[in-house]
Amino acid sequence: MNPRKANKKQVNYKKLGLSVLFTLILMGSSTVIFDTLTLGSSLKGLGVPLLRLMGFISIGLLVGQIIEAKGWTKQVAVLARPLFRYSRMGNHCSAAFTMAFLSGAAANAMLLEFYEENKISKLQLFLANYINQFPAFFLHLPTTMFIVLPLTGIAGGLYFLITFLATLFRTLCFLGFGHFFLKKPDLYLAGQEKEVFAKAKIMDRENSWVTLFKSIQMRLPGRIANIFTWVLPIYTLVYILNLNGFFDYLNQTLSAYVTIRLMPVESLSIVVLSFAAEFTSGFAAAGALMNAGVLSVKQTVIALLLGNVLAFPIRALRHQLPRYMGIFSPKMGLQLLLSGQFFRVVSIIFIGTLYYLAV
Numbered sequence: 001m002n003p004r005k006a007n008k009k010q011v012n013y014k015k016l017g018l019s020v021l022f023t024l025i026l027m028g029s030s031t032v033i034f035d036t037l038t039l040g041s042s043l044k045g046l047g048v049p050l051l052r053l054m055g056f057i058s059i060g061l062l063v064g065q066i067i068e069a070k071g072w073t074k075q076v077a078v079l080a081r082p083l084f085r086y087s088r089m090g091n092h093c094s095a096a097f098t099m100a101f102l103s104g105a106a107a108n109a110m111l112l113e114f115y116e117e118n119k120i121s122k123l124q125l126f127l128a129n130y131i132n133q134f135p136a137f138f139l140h141l142p143t144t145m146f147i148v149l150p151l152t153g154i155a156g157g158l159y160f161l162i163t164f165l166a167t168l169f170r171t172l173c174f175l176g177f178g179h180f181f182l183k184k185p186d187l188y189l190a191g192q193e194k195e196v197f198a199k200a201k202i203m204d205r206e207n208s209w210v211t212l213f214k215s216i217q218m219r220l221p222g223r224i225a226n227i228f229t230w231v232l233p234i235y236t237l238v239y240i241l242n243l244n245g246f247f248d249y250l251n252q253t254l255s256a257y258v259t260i261r262l263m264p265v266e267s268l269s270i271v272v273l274s275f276a277a278e279f280t281s282g283f284a285a286a287g288a289l290m291n292a293g294v295l296s297v298k299q300t301v302i303a304l305l306l307g308n309v310l311a312f313p314i315r316a317l318r319h320q321l322p323r324y325m326g327i328f329s330p331k332m333g334l335q336l337l338l339s340g341q342f343f344r345v346v347s348i349i350f351i352g353t354l355y356y357l358a359v
Contacts, residue, residue: 012225012226012229015226015229016225016226016228016229019228019229019230019232019233020232022233023232023233023236026233026236026237026240027042027236027240030240030244034240034243034244037240037243041243045239045243046235046236046239049235050231050232050235053105053231053235053322053323053326054224054227054228054231056103056105056106056109057105057106057108057109057224057227057231057326057327058109058220058224059103059106059109060099060103060105060106060107060108060109060110060112060113061109061110061112061113061220061223061224062216062220063099063106063110064096064109064110064112064113064114065113065216065219065220066216080094080097080098081094083175084097084175086175086179087127087174087175087176087177087178087179087182088178088179088182088183088184089120089124089127089128089175089178089182090119090120090124092114092119092120092124093111093114093120093124093127093128093131095110096108096110096111096114096128096132097128097131097132097134097135100132100134100135100136101135101138101139104132104135104136104139105323105327107132107135108129108132108323108324108327108328109227109327111125111128111129112125112327112328123181123182124178124182126335126336126339127174127177127178127182129336129340130170130171130174130339130340130343131171131174131175133167133170133171133340133344134167134168134171137163137164137167141160145160147283148160148283151283151284151286151287152283152286152287152290152300152304153287153290154297155286155287155290155297155300155301155304156283156286156287156304158297158301158355159301159304159305159308162301162305162348162351162352162355163305163308163348165351166344166347166348166350166351166352167344167347169347169350169351170343170344170346170347227326227327228326230325230326230329230330231322231323231325231326231327232326234321234322234325234326234330235322235326238317238318238321238322242318283304286300286303286304298356298359301355302352302356305348305352308348309345309348309349312341312344312345316337316341317337320337321333321334321337324336324337325337
């Protein structure tokens, strides 16, 4: 049996029950050992984000299924079609790229749907996930930009420019990799795409919306439940660790160890704040030091970039690990997250080094 087809099983109630039981034991143990976990904090800090995440995952799976059944892949992918045609990644990856401008979780759920349907390969899934960091860059940009620029001025602007160029650089690298290492579309999955469109035409003649609704009703709940089986305990574990200061301790320990060796002492507070507190705190400290004349614009930009490089991977483990491991699988999700963060850090270091040498 194709292992990707095996993922389409109905709800595995045994695994789901064990997942819920493990989560309850985890929360009960945390309540006994620590005094930080309460019902109110759990509902606000765990329940609401978990429901929001599962909502976006459900939307992604639903949209992916509708797009496939109705044969709309080409229409949805039209915005990024030239780039994905060049990279030989196809319309399915392009459609997920378009969705990523609205929700990263929904885009990942779409990629999972296409992968399980044998519409894309594992390599295409990985490349598409990496490339979807480009639209993800713009999701929170308006909010952060209007907070950061008043705090750091030109240094903040240069920081955003460098991180954007790093994102663009690695996106172009991934597109180029696909062009040279993926098979041509007419030799890879072309027959499957024709089959999809043929099935869509048949469904249109047979009251396709009714058929589609029945298909969604039969398949979607099982997929959501199986994803929830992994998301629930992992998300809960990360929440409890975060609530009890594990990540803060890890952040402060790593920041003190690394920055003493790599950065001026004057810049230490920027990175410490970037690690230990909200991201905007690092910018506030940077702006204060720069305005006081302690740091130059160049030093401020480098300090912010180093803080980003050192802090963001841990933030990714804190916030994205449950999503990735839940949507895909623990193994594939961890592979995607770690490799994606590796490429992200390398690109920022590369572009940051060019800035350091050029200015």
